[in-house]
Amino acid sequence: MFSTQAVFWVQLCMSPLQLIYAAVRTLIDVICSQVHGASKLRSTRKGNSATDKLMQKKLTQPATTPSSVNYHFTRQCNYKCGFCFHTAKTSFVLPIEEAKRGLKLLKQSGMEKINFSGGEPFIHKSGEFLGKLVQYCKEDLQLPSVSIVSNGSMVREKWFKKYGEYLDILAISCDSFDEDTNQTIGRAQGTKSHLDNLSKVREWCREYKVAFKINSVINTFNVEEDMRDRITELNPVRWKVFQCLLIDGENAGEDSLREAERFVISEEQFQEFLERHSSISCLVPESNQKMRDSYLILDEYMRFLDCRQGRKDPSKSILDVGVQEAIQFSGFDEKMFLKRGGKYVWSKADMRLEW
Known part of the structure; x- marks a missing residue:
């Protein structure tokens, strides 16, 4: 540690140019310190280190239009x-x-369809x-399509009365038309009937x-x-059929909250299921490869998730x-998105449905 006198004599011996240089370096150090401190406040919305390394390279690629976002x-x-x-x-x-600010940014970048999901x-x-959010997207942002994916258990008729006019599509997840199978899968809450909820929501959608x-x-x-008879009876506009997918850190691996390995089926088994239901005209198949590549x-935190490597690698937040x-x-x-039928008639105004 220099004494005050020592510092004085050093400064006295320095040229005016050196003094200016020293002052500028000090100012830069202060600014860098403040920027570093501010960036730490946004750390929960950042991606991983690979994001920063690839940033300049990625930004030279043609811009992608987020026409449909989940x-x-x-x-x-x-x-x-x-x-x-x-x-x-x-639980964030x-x-x-x-959330509205982020949705507005997406609309300004070309988003036409938003799908709200969870959880x-x-x-x-x-x-x-x-x-x-549904009302904001339809009324303020004037999006052609607003949709939701839900398990149906917490949907109430009063919600439809208040917000139904702003919603184009409601997708309900249903993996089986056997209550015991739903219980085994975990698509249930206590002894409540998942299928009863499905039927109620179907009627509310019609009404x-x-x-x-x-x-x-x-x-x-x-x-x-x-499932042919029940799907025909419920008559959905689309029946999305997904192949069970493993994602490291989510439903597979050491840090996961699920152990989905026992649910996985082969490509051959998936194809057999599709062939059995090929008479259902609204069926839309989704293999693992299609799911990994073709969804935004x-x-x-409003970070895009890259699932191509079998895990979810986050970008930085669009808010930042x-x-x-x-x-x-x-x-x-985008080619896979179009190939799997990601672009379709997704506004209820254009579907010409007989309610």
Whole structure:
């Protein structure tokens, strides 16, 4: 540590140019320290180190248009499906004004369709948070399509009365038409009937003019099931049929909250299920490869998730760096998106449904 006198004599011996240089270096050090401190406050919304290394290279690529985005704004859920690949690892939900800001950024970048998912999207504030976002996207942002994926257990008719007019599509997850199978999978809450909820929601969709859709994950416990009669009876506009997918850190691996390995089926088993149901015209198959490459997924921090390596590698948040910078790390394959039928008639105004 120099004494005050020593510092004085050193400064006296320095030229004016050296003094200016020293002052500038000190100012730079102070600014860098402040920037570093501010960046730490945003650490929960950052991606991994690979994001920074690839940033400049990625930004030279052509811009991707986020025409259809899946926003998993909450990880909380009242079900415990054994193959869930977006588990309750946090309880974080953005303040609604921040969520709206992010949605507006997406709209300005070309988003036409938003799909709200979870977790269970109706669980946060009993569906009010979700309802306000749905209304904002349709009324303020004027998006052609607003949709939701839900397990159906927490949907209430009063929600339809208040927000149904702003919703284009409601997809209900249903993996089996056998209650015991649903219990085995974990798509249940206590002794409540998942299938009774499914039927009620189907009727509300018809009454409040919301297009009804069904999502099914095909796994070891339902792969032999014949669902043709029930799907025909429910008459969804689309029946999404997914192959059970492993995601490291979510439903597989040391840090996961699920052990989905026992649910995994082979490509051959998946194809046999598809062939058995080939007479269902609304069936839309989703193999593992299609799912990994062709979805734009935002997590609860509004970070794009790249699933190509069998895990979820996050970008930085669009709230911090903007959509075009973050989307470069999404792993999104637009050709695969179009090939799997990701672009379809997704506005209920254009579906010409007979309610």
